[in-house]
Amino acid sequence: MALFITLDNVHTLYNIDVSKKMDGIAVLHQHHHPAKEYHKHTRLFDGLLLGFLMKGSMKAQIHFLEYEINAGDIAVLQPQLMIDTKSLSDDAEIISIALSSDFITSFPILREFIMNDQIRWRPVIRLKEEEFVLQNELLSLIQKFYHKKESPGKAEMLRHLVISLMCMISEAYSDLQDHKSLIKNxxxxxxxxxxxxxxxxxxxxxxxxxxxxxxxxxxxxxxxxxxxxxxxxxxxxxxxxxxxxxxxxxxxxxxxxxxxxxxxxxxxxxxxxxxxxxxxxxxxxxxxxxx
Incomplete structure (x- = not known):
């Protein structure tokens, strides 16, 4: 199934508890079930989409080009880029974080992210091995806060956790670009x-x-x-x-x-x-x- 995903319809399309709905952020934790035909799912999100492959492997076409994504890799999709899942291993486990356009415009680091041509043409990245533990701890905290009972400070705390994770990803791209710059041809x-x-x-x-x-x-x-x-x-x-x-x-x-x-x-x-x-x-x- 091909889907245009927005934060308004993501809960309906993925059967997420509407009570978890938050302004600007959605978090999904998905496990592949062999009976489901994920290879037919093409998605296009109107904000910034981060996909963390926790286990297994997948092949996907992102912005016209095909990539092999393995456990530990992060798929970074800027707004309006299509991702077409070609295949998923039986043990695939993915955590996705979707950030709306309004959320993005509130933070300079995210505005730079969605304007960066090099990221568009290098949408799959992984953090250094020594940072995997920090990444996974942040992902765990983000999920816990996302599902946490409503409180006055919940949204603000979740936003800070997400920005911390984004800063780590941004640093990883900076390191890559220092060593191997991709010229837009x-x-x-x-x-x-x-x-x-x-x-x-x-x-x-x-x-x-x-x-x-x-x-x-x-x-x-x-x-x-x-x-x-x-x-x-x-x-x-x-x-x-x-x-x-x-x-x-x-x-x-x-x-x-x-x-x-x-x-x-x-x-x-x-x-x-x-x-x-x-x-x-x-x-x-x-x-x-x-x-």
Whole structure:
């Protein structure tokens, strides 16, 4: 299931106790169950998302490129970056911390984080071995405070714990950049610019020509380039993004299929239903009713 995640809908989508809802922060602790098809889950969050792989391993596509993530690794996803889980080991255990845009803007270190191109192109990192214990202790405290009974100082204490963890991650990136700086090249620029375009226009513009013209490239060059660099053509990425919108609306809104079809700029509901089934293998109604 592909999901647009916000702090408003994360509790519904992941069956989290609504009483745990807090302004600006959500914490999830997930264990992989082989019966669940996590490899079908594509997620896009509107804030900063941190994923800590505590056990096991996984393969994921983050911002168009594929990564192998192992126990001890941290996945750092800046706002509006897609993560597509390709596979998870049976023993995978993940702690995720989601921070809203409002939370981010309150702290300079987080504002710098979401503007850093090098982090976007190096989203998987791990702390030094001697800092693992501190990392895990902080994660344990963050979870305990998140589930702690409401109190006047709960939110403030949790925010300080999260910022402490973010400072450790920021230091790890600083060390990497000191030794091996990643220069944003033309490949990165094209992918970044294309990503921004499909994020904004995919539900309205579904032709290769539109994106190629905006990027000042020929349609054939853009399709070939993306296929070689990301494994998907322009049309495949457009379909991927449109279905991402559609699945999220089906799962997290009460809009009818017809209303969703209109929202996604399909001329007729029947065209949307055929399009959805061609790509996903099921009808919009069937998808909506699946657990």
């Amino acid at each position: 033309r490949t990165h620029e094209i992918i970044d610019d294309f990503y921004l375009l499909i994020s904004k226009y995919a539900t309205q513009q579904r032709t290769v020509k539109f994106y190629a013209e905006r990027l000042h490239l020929t349609p054939q060059y853009l399709s070939t380039f993306l296929k070689q660099k990301t494994g998907k053509s322009v049309l495949q990425w457009i379909d991927h993004t449109v279905i991402l919108h559609a699945k999220t609306l089906l799962k997290s809104s009460s809009l009818s299929v017809k209303q969703i079809s209109n929202e996604l700029h399909f001329e007729e509901t029947s065209l949307f239903c055929r399009y959805f089934k061609r790509i996903t293998g099921v009808s919009p109604g069937t998808f909506r009713n699946e657990q």
